[in-house]
Amino acid sequence: MSYLSFFFPRGDRWIFLAWVLLCLISLAVLWSVTEPIHGPYNQLDPGVAKGVFYRQVFWTVIGYGALLLASKVPLRYLDNVAIPLFLFTVFLLAFILLVGPRIGGARRWLVIGPIHLQPSELAKVTFILVTANILGRAVDEGRGILAALVSFLVMAVPMFLVLREPDLGTSLVFLAIWVGMVFWFGFPGTLLLGAGSAALSAVIMFYSESVAREAWPWGLYVLLILVVLYFIRLSILSKVMLLAINIGFGIGIPFFWEKLQGYQQERILTFFDPSRDAFGSGYQAIQSKVAIGSGGLFGTHYLQGTQKGLAFLPERHTDFIFSVVGEELGFFGAVVLLGLFLTIILRGIDYGASARRPFGRFVAVGVVTYFTFHVVVNVAITTGLLPVTGLPLPLISYGGSNLLVSSLLLGLLLNVSSRTFEN
């Protein structure tokens, strides 16, 4: 081990390279976003403050440190401290809900002097660790479905606390990570079918209720389920359960709808029909699509994007940064960016299978699910495929917590990648 290797992370070189390139893309885009606009509007719209760029440089350095550390700390040690770490973050989540400052209508931040931390970001890391601990131990000890149920209850705690902040997007991240990890653990096919079809039933009923205003689409779906159940090989009990859960979720949706906040209802309705609120909550979605679409194959010239220029894109340096990427770097730029994420994800899946210890495998899958969910949902939102909810693009969106946690998780993946059966 040479002296230089102390400053480089262990593990997969490609994943590390992807991290470096993504950080560079982020800085390049943030530099552009924070440039004052060229042309006659200099004084009128200075864009986003330059400080955003410099802070991101600072956080990139910190993020590198986190990546380095996470790639080198012994995994066994992390396995041992997973539970206390998780309990600590749950305490923080409960703490800010009770006494945290209300900023922008939500209690999400832990404020220590000048630093604003989001415990929910940290919780993503400790949640992955604790779930990997539970599921890994279950694999070692040969236990099955009970461990999956325990992990579900563990997941429900941070998810519920984050939902109360309120932060719908982040709370869904916990659910997604859990689904990914439990799938890896081995989820009974019937349960998977049950959960999947129930979710579909809910979505279709929602569509029938709020948009189509007719019951037939959902009726058609139930008919389809009946046909599938007729042909599928399952016990009668399972079939009845499956049908019941589908009908239950479908009928439950109107009640759930009533429980949603007005703005959440509005966002979902607007998702199905953005033009109903072109200047309200549909505004971001429309402007974001316009920005991306106007990018073309090669993008409008870097530093000269028109949409960001006159502030047509709200949140353009945070959650909607992908639309700036699309506008300025074009289709090829966007594909390169997605390709880098895909590299991390596909290689990560490999390590989920080839890691030496179960704990490592589950950590890898947790990290991969985290990236998959964040990237897919964020890009789907900015391109108008999903309703708007706050969710950053890992490593690219401006924000210290996001960069720190994403780097930390990639560090863990690198760590796992250095302890496989192959090497």
Added chain:
Amino acid sequence: MVERDHLIRRGIFRTVVIILFMILVGNIFVMMVPKHAYYKDQALENRQVRFRVRAPRGLIMDRDGIILADNTYIADITVPKSSLGSSGPDSTLIRLIKWFDLPREDTLERLRQQKERGHGGALVLISNASMPQIAAIEERGRQLPGVRVEARPRRRYLFGELFAHVIGYVGEVVRADLDTTGDSTGYRIGDMIGKQGVESALEDLLRGRSGTKLEEVNASGRVVGRRPVWLEDVTSGKDVTLAISLALQHRMAEAIGERTACGVALDTRTGEVLAAYSHPAFDPNLMTVPISADQWRALSGNPDKPFFNRIVQATYPPASLYKPVTSLAGLANGVISTSSILEPCLGGWQFGNRYFRCWKRSGHGLVDHTQAIVQSCDTFYYQLGLRLELDQLAAAARSLGLGRVCTNVFADEASGNIPDVAWYDKRFGKGKWTRGVLLNNAIGQGEILVTPIQMAVLTARLATSGRTPDPVFVISPHRKAEPPEALPFRESDMAWVRRSMELVVSDGTGKAAKLDSISVAGKTGTAQNPHGEDHAWFMCFAPAREPQVAMVIIVENAGHGSSEAAPVAGQWLEAYFAAGDSLPGLPSPVTVNGRGH
């Protein structure tokens, strides 16, 4: 060694991830390559908003250059068209409706109509917004993307009622006026158009031409560009100068006071209308914004009909004012001379089986032609009428300006009625009427109908032997007046009529219009009104020997012209000759209010 289970799950996981990424990339590809041009246009449109800028309407001034109608600016609160989507109003619009406490359904319906019909960029949520409303919008601008406060010129009539009927008023265009061709000079929703009077007659001149500009806007729809790009310049409306004098109009209104009446005064040399006032009138400022229900009820429910423009719309029998016409017809056709004496007046005249009464029941006794005018003896004129052919009388009346529309300002001007043989044949059937109608026609009753403006022209033409052109309401832009056709009367006969009319004021029924220093010539009349009290007429010109001004007064349901109309004329003439340019107590411009939604 990798477990078999993990290989299967790895395959599923990979497949799901790759499918998800393919969906993302495919969607991005469609947006960025095939639909690129569409989004590119959208991006450009985002920054540039087309504004239509309404032209300020031309000023209307009196003959001395005093401004009678100008423009102020009022603010409209507008929302973007897209705020009213096919599935209903967006959250911003709903918020605004709640804030301003507008009736929700009515407001949405109104906006929907605007959206259907309009070509403009925005929908007017609140027209003529109040200061608190404007402040509310300006304060919360950031949270109200696309909502704007737009200034719009509003017409202001500085003397309110005084010129209501002559100037008329502007109002919002109605559907029929709207341009559907997309022509940039056409009318759009919310544009103002002259509805009545001069505003309507000179609409093309006054309105100017609206312009179009492109402004750079930011995300919340605020204008940020320093310099707009003008696609079409705004052309202000042309100013118009009326012949009317503010001072004389004011004196006319003062003289008329609270009477239901109408007065018109012409400069006999040019035909310029110096004053034309119809009372009761209305405040035209109320008409430029949607009028409140109460105000509308008060105006439209008034039995004296304030909107009725008596100057040109009301028709009355001319009564004794017609007698000079009958005289001139007789003289021109050689059936009588200026000194003729007919059968004495014993209080009326028997024709066939009907007895036609003179207004003076005791009779005038023996009167010559001159005294017949001075004392307004009906009996004399019954006899004169019987010597004439009906068409001879009608021709004389027409040559003096009766029986036809005589202005080009008022679209709804009445032409009156000068009946001739053809008219009676048509009305009653050939041979179904007798020469008895001549007795009524000779004294200006029966089926003859005239408007006050026509009588003013007649008066002026008697004064100038027919040299006064048709009434001129507008002196700038100048329009050459058609010289009137020569009268078919001898000058000596005209002079005799004028002398007789001078005697009417000095010794006869028109004494109430007498002035100390200036001799006035006039004629009184009392128009029979089957619906109530008679209407009082008076026509006059002065100075009698060198006429400058001719005027007509009619006071409705007042009784005799000598006692009810002549004093009004006298009061105005006194003011006219007092000192044209140094009249004390000119009215000051009114303050315009009247606010609506």
